Amino acid sequence: MSVGLYIHVPFCLRKCLYCDFTSYPRQEEQVQLYLQSLTAEMVLYGDRLDARHKSIKTIFVGGGTPTCLRPEYLAGILEQVGKVFSIEQGAEITTEANPGTVNLPALKELRAVGFNRLSLGVQSTHRELLRLIGRIHTFSEARQAVTEARIAGFENINLDLIFGLPTQTAAQWRQSLHEIMALQPEHISCYGLQLEENTPLTKAVEQGQLKPCPEEEELAMYQMARQLLGENGYQHYEISNFAQAGYQCRHNLLYWQNQAYLGLGPAAHSYLNQSRWGNVEGIEEYASLVKQGQRPVAEKTTLTIKEQMEETVFLGLRMLEGVNVESFQQRFGKSLQEIFGKQVSSLTAKGLLEQSFGHLKLTEKALPLANQVFAEFV
Amino acid sequence: MATPQHRIRNFCIIAHIDHGKSTLADRILEHTGALSQREMTEQFLDKMDLERERGITIKLQAVRLFHKAADGEEYQLNLIDTPGHVDFTYEVSRSLAACEGALLVVDSSQGIEAQTLANVYLALENDLEIIPVINKIDLPSAEPDRVKQEVEDVIGLDTSEAVLASAKTGLGINEILEQVVTKIPPPKGEATAPLQALIFDSHFDAYRGVIAYIRVVQGTLKPGMRIRMMATQKEFEVTEVGVFNPRMTFIDELNTGEVGFVTASMKNVQDVRVGDTITTAQNPALAPLPGYRQVTPMVFCGLYPVDTVDYEDLRDSLDKLKLNDASLIYEPETSDALGFGFRCGFLGLLHMEIIQERLEREYGINLITTAPSVVYRVTTTKGETLEIDNPSNLPPVNNIEKIEEPFVKATVMVPKDFVGTVMELCQGKRGIYSNMEYMGVNRVMLTYDIPLSEIIYDFFDQLKSRTKGYASLDYEMNGYRESDLVKLDILLNGEVLDALSCIVHRERAYTRGRGLCEKLRSLIPRQMFEIPIQATIGNKIIARETVKAMRKDVLAKCYGGDISRKRKLLEKQKEGKKRMKQVGNVEIPQEAFMAVLSIEE
Structure with a gap:
């Protein structure tokens, strides 16, 4: 069975104020160390994995900001993947990109070496909001990036947006949605802002310098996105994701369907052979471990069957379609009803879950309260 | 070899919390060679972890030491440790009654505190010889002369020979022991008279049954004797007698004037009451020693398991704690909101907190504690008198003639x-003003009559914070008085939550009700529906707040496949829910049931 491949590029020109992903300032020495070690890590897995796990159906290069690396570096990474693994015909190959770090030649090169999906972090279309969250680009740069990506031949583009920002109004959000749709991306992600611990934005909120977006307001923005995008041909298929027909992100679907993926690079996460593990975060530590021929793993857990079942349900429920009851039965040899009957009936009685077309799914009402449902399954 | 009676000295230490009692006791043990320095765990006398953490002594201990005095003779010294908290005043008075003298330890920078004074008066009532010790003189802030003067002014003790000491450095320890020998009189009492032994503490040992700590006032106690408890009239056969030096050591007999322990297959601490007199069944003393009384709990609260399946465990744990604590009482009660639990009576707030903490910590029971209540005395219109320790049992207003508190x-x-x-x-x-007295130049002693319910509410915390920690408090029960009291009910989602009902003064009801609603709104997390919170007196709503419905609880992203992190977040969320009590549809955090104690007025 083939797997998904995630590659973490832990560099940014500047860290955004809300971000708690692992990323470091782009210093050439560090970049070189990272690239060498990444190659070494691939070789390590190349020696260890059996053939079926070396067959790759999706690749997702995320960060950080992959495109803060020179395009030939990203090309080199992809080339190396091709040497060690076998990339399936028609594989989805995505790179994330910051609109402030791409231009036409770079996009052409990325397209030419095999990237076929581009995920641009637009986040907002408002100058003051972009500034508030520490983005390095403007919306006109984002717009230009989309135009150039089309010229470069990208036929599958995602635009990321964030809502529920401090000071953001529903009117601003509506306008952003319209401006984004005008660019006609195939895929749109709308993430409700998450105030992560120890980020500058969170501190500003905690210290009272910024007022967090009220829950009611954020909920209204979410419903607005669902309605507007839905009316314009974007199917809401996961809590935060919308896509035109046939353009759902296949890599991310692997996560939600609880399928296998291998993560490479510092802080990347993997799920293979019923084990989950995360790599060490520091570049030096990462480099030194792979240099010694060791897997750069910080923590690893092997999941029990019960845990796999739980995760299959709470991840699957993220998809609007829900968990496929039949697939669950096939995968585990036991029915979802048998294992989780009690939770399902109590959550159904509360109007949070429903069954339709062979799937168990969140109700409309439960979508913004999904954690309340998920927590019942762990 | 028995020590002649004239070379026995029995004494205790009186000190305010933090004035260095335990450290001084440690030094004395070390100085007399009872413990080598290597053996010393710090503060040997405080055995329980909780005591050490809180820096206070709960269980009394008695240690036998030997001191070779300057006169060349070896003396037997029995050091009896006393608790330093107002909840345990009766126990203190009994251990004082077992002594002929006391060390009065006063911190050389803090001076006398209310609790110290109360215990000194207790000691004087018991005719104890008091040796002033000015402690912590090694501190830069020490003012020994001022503090000596204060002791003279306030207590009227001669401090010209007061020992200047530092328990920390060991300074003055020998001088203290010399004064114990020279100033404290040896015990009186006829060796040949019928046995009278005062029980000043007891504790339960799984192998030996109850171990009674005693002072032999007259006569002799030996294994094999048939003894009788004069208050309870229970009889037992003595298995062992012994002393702590400081380890448990068995000896052949306890003679007149000596302090030690006795075991007699006593299964129940209820039979071995503090203050009771042990005599022999064959040749009983004519009368018991004076001063015995049965202690009565002052503060009551409901204890409920968060998870109803823990009910049996809670009962077993209370049974076990009761083995060691005669003053703890409890009986089953049911609450509409909380289900099955126990109404428990305590000597005071500290006692209550200790029991709660031990139940949670040592017995691993997840508890809900309702706000503490005092015992109200209600006279009904039919002329009956009811004692009400649970506000929800208050009869309807129409049936009440008067309420006293x-x-x-x-x-x-x-x-x-x-x-x-x-x-x-x-x-x-x-409070009702009763007296004000200057103690020295700078300090004042104020006396007020205050409802106990106000004391257990937040009086002490307020006192400490408003006086920057300088005030000290002591109190003793002073009877019942009629008050204009009403029952304040709290409704959640339209249902009375009986566990939150409280009895308050009518003039306070409005602010208390509003404060309680606000507090609950801040404590009860948003849930999937709106929750109205109302405070009522009778049928009248006096305050209302609303916990808004939760609108949003979802993680937007999967963190690049970091499902473990997501799982942990969900597990934490679920764990949080488990610690909440489900009442009807509403999940209520444990601290909400104590909310009434933390309202700002």
Whole structure:
């Protein structure tokens, strides 16, 4: 069975104020160390994995900001993947990109070496909001990036947006949605802002310098996105994701369907052979471990069957379609009803879950309260 | 080899919390060679973890030491440790009654505190010889002369020979022991008279049954004797007698004037009451020693398991704690909101907190504690008198002729700059002024009659914070008085939550009700539906708040496949839910049931 491949590029020109992903300032020495070690890590897995796990159906290069690396570096990474693994015909190959770090030649090169999906972090279309969250680009740069990506031949583009920002109004959000749709991306992600611990934005909120977006307001923005995008041909298929027909992100679907993926690079996460593990975060530590021929793993857990079942349900429920009851039965040899009957009936009685077309799914009402449902399954 | 009676000295240490009692006891043990320095775990006398953490002594201990005095003779010294908290005043008085002398330890920078004073008076009532010890003189802030003067002015003790000591460095320890020998009289009592032994503490040992700590006042106690408890009339056969030196050591007999322990297959601490007199069944003493009384709990609260399946465990744990604590009482009760639990009575707030903490910590029971209540005395229109320790049992207003509540005589000692503040606080707490007295130049002793319910509410915390920690408090029960009291009910989602009902003064009801609603709104997390919170008196709603419905609880992203992190977040969320009590549809955090104690007024 083939797997998904995630590659973490832990560099940014500047860290955004809300971000708690692992990323470091782009210093050439560090970049070189990272690239060498990444190659070494691939070789390590190349020696260890059996053939079926070396067959790759999706690749997702995320960060950080992959495109803060020179395009030939990203090309080199992809080339190396091709040497060690076998990339399936028609594989989805995505790179994330910051609109402030791409231009036409770079996009052409990325397209030419095999990237076929581009995920641009637009986040907002408002100058003051972009500034508030520490983005390095403007919306006109984002717009230009989309135009150039089309010229470069990208036929599958995602635009990321964030809502529920401090000071953001529903009117601003509506306008952003319209401006984004005008660019006609195939895929749109709308993430409700998450105030992560120890980020500058969170501190500003905690210290009272910024007022967090009220829950009611954020909920209204979410419903607005669902309605507007839905009316314009974007199917809401996961809590935060919308896509035109046939353009759902296949890599991310692997996560939600609880399928296998291998993560490479510092802080990347993997799920293979019923084990989950995360790599060490520091570049030096990462480099030194792979240099010694060791897997750069910080923590690893092997999941029990019960845990796999739980995760299959709470991840699957993220998809609007829900968990496929039949697939669950096939995968585990036991029915979802048998294992989780009690939770399902109590959550159904509360109007949070429903069954339709062979799937168990969140109700409309439960979508913004999904954690309340998920927590019942762990 | 028995020590002749004239070379026995029995003494205890009186000190305020933190004035260095335990450290001094440690030094004395070390100095007399009872413990080598290597053996010393710090503060040997405080055995329980909780005691050490809180820095206070709960269980009394008695240690036998030997001191070779300057006169060349070896003396037997029995050091009896006493608890230093107002909840345990009766136990203190009994251990004082087992002594002929006391060390009065006063911190050389803090001076005398209310609790110290109360215990000194207890000691004087028991005719104890008091040796002043000015402790912590190694501290830069020490003012031994001022403190000596204060002891003279306030207590009227001659301090010309007061020992200047530092328990920390060991300074003055030998001098203290010499004064114990020369100043404290040897025990009186006829060796040949019928046995009278005072029980000043007991504890339960899984192998030996109850171990009674005793002072033999007259006669002799040996294994094999048939003994009788004069108050309970229970009889037992003595298995062993012994002393702590400081380890448990068995000896052949305890003679007149000596302090030690006795075991006699006693299964129940209820039979071995503090203050009771042990005599022999064959040749009983004519009368018991004076001063025995049965202690009565002052503060009551409901204890409920968060998870109803823990009910049996809770009962077993209470049974076990009761083995060691005769003053703990409990009986089953049911609450509409909380299900099956126990109404428990305690000597005071500290006692209550200790029991709660032990149940949670040592027995691993997840508890809900309702706000503490005092015992109200209700006279019904039919002329019956009811004792109400649970507000939800208060009869309907129409059936009540009058309600009386317990008052205490509260003594507050405070630097004179804070007198105004303290008076304001006492009046705010419905206190009735009784006396004010200067103690030396700078400090004042204020006496008020205050409802006990106000004391257990937040009086002590308020007192400490308003006087920057300088005030000290002591109180004793001072009878019942009629008050204009009403029952305040709290409704959640339209249903009365009986566990949150409280009895308050009518003039306070409105602010208390509003405060309680606000507090609950801040404590109860948003849930999937709106939750109205109302405070009512009778049928009248006096305050209302609303916990808004939760609108949003979802993680937007999967963190690049980091499902473990997501799982942990969900597990934490679920764990949080488990610690909440489900009442009807509403999940209520444990601290909500104590909310009434933390309202700002």
